[in-house]
Amino acid sequence: MDDLKKAYELLGLPENASREEVERAFEIVLRKSRSRQTDAEDANEAGESEYEQKLRAYKTIIGYEDRNKIEEASRQRFKKWGKFAGTAEKIDDFFRIYKTRVIIGVIAVIAVIVGITALVNYREEQKRLAALPPVDLSVMFVGNYASDENQGGDEGLEQFMTAQFPEWKRIELTLTYVPSQSESMTQVDMAYQQKAFALLATERPDVYILDQGTFDWLANSGVFENLDSLAASDLKPLLQEDNIIKGRAEEDTEDHVYGIKVTDSPMAKELPLFMQDMIITIRSGGENRDKALHFIERYLESEAAAQ
Template sequence: MGLAPMAEKEEVEKRYTTLLKRERARQKQSASESASSEGRDEPEFTKITEAYRYILEYEDRKITEAFNQQEYGKYGGMAEKAQKVDHFWRYYKFHTLGAIALIALLIYGINSYIDHREHQKYLASLPPVDVHVSFFGTFMLPEGQKDQTAVNAALLSHFPEWQRVDSTITFVPQDDMNQMAYLQKAAVTLVTEKADVYIMDRSMLQYIGTQGVLMELDDKTDIIKGLDEKRLQKLTVTPGVLDETPGEEHIYAIDLSGSWLDKELPLLKMDLFAGVRVNSENPEKALQFIKTFASAIK
């Protein structure tokens, strides 16, 4: 290329650009000459191009080696492996993270499915539920108590002929500012669950009792006879969209405060108003449940 040894990369590029222009000019000139003269200097320029590419590749290798020495020289004999790991992580980081996340989701899904199957097997091995009790309102488990096992045991202890009582808790605060989101959950639970007995605080008694969810207790004389009038919770069901006529007032719940249930139930609570779901699957046992605790306060 006609350059001094160890010439700078910029000089090499300028020199090659000059030679390239000359070669193009020569090719244009040769186009007007005889065919015997075509390509007379092509082998020489081909060698120049090869030399130019070799010099550029050499310069690139020097830059790469300097970078690798700076980045991975601290690893000594492990530098090459460290470089490979770094390159892999740089180019495949998101692929790797995505694969790890996918594997984690698969493991979680499989474990959840196995746990669900085991729980279903456990429930299938239990005796049928005699009464399902649903707590609505300011009811909470005491600190350190993880489930309703103690609650269910306390309820069942008053019915030796029964085999199983199940319960659920839907917490709804009485504070109006924080109540709306909880009420939405309560509304969904009322529609989807199959409760026999509802135990409510005063706020939820008004909410549930006026929706036509509870059974009328006016004619259940074996339950209400002898009870103080204040314990008989009378409500009027809110009329439906197509029925603008207000309903009549009926007894829909019993105040069980001061009963065995109030004293023995291992729950944090404020009020205890008990009613029976109008379409309970176990209506007789549900009424027996309320009668048992109401009879202790007559």
């Protein structure tokens, strides 16, 4: 406060002088300084000229007033906190000064929590999968299919289909949506197609279930087993002309049986599944070929019994 008092005295002003009076006093100092060639003769013992002394005094006063304004604005801002205003102001100052560090710290904590949660969920999922019985048959739906959410969604569909085969403990099921084939496909539709094709290249289910459009699209992919021999032997007593779906793989010179249509089978109609067609194909080189054949036979038997 002594420095502030001296600053006012140096400018020839009372301590209650207004901001305008301080500005006018310093303007006079500036005009005098410009009218002189040098201030060397006015230098004090510290080597400061009169102008330098008064400039420092001006800065002292202005700095003090600016700080007072900021402090008053802060007091008004935190006034609503009542007796906790001081604490609220300190917290605000802390976050203002250390805001970046706080944000980085919060992000780091969130990342750790997310990582730990993901690890825990992964371990729980691994425990759940380990506790499940071995897979008797893996089935992939590829096409314009959707499970009924009111009956448990994909998991409910998997359980319902497994229940159709009491001799089995588990059918593993995957639904891969592909929109109906048309000439006016959007970029989103094409993205679904690309995803489906990638899954066909990487996943190895025992059985594919397709609608007619998807079958036509994938018939030449080479992933389906040629069913000519089965259609002429094991499946022949159960087949009608409408059940046989033919296609031509890339290496074929003529059409062959690659799919068995079971859309009209009561077992298919009972499934909690929205569908148009249900064509069963067997993956070429699949691990559970005998069970895949049994799967087809059961649906065909259901259809034959209903006729």
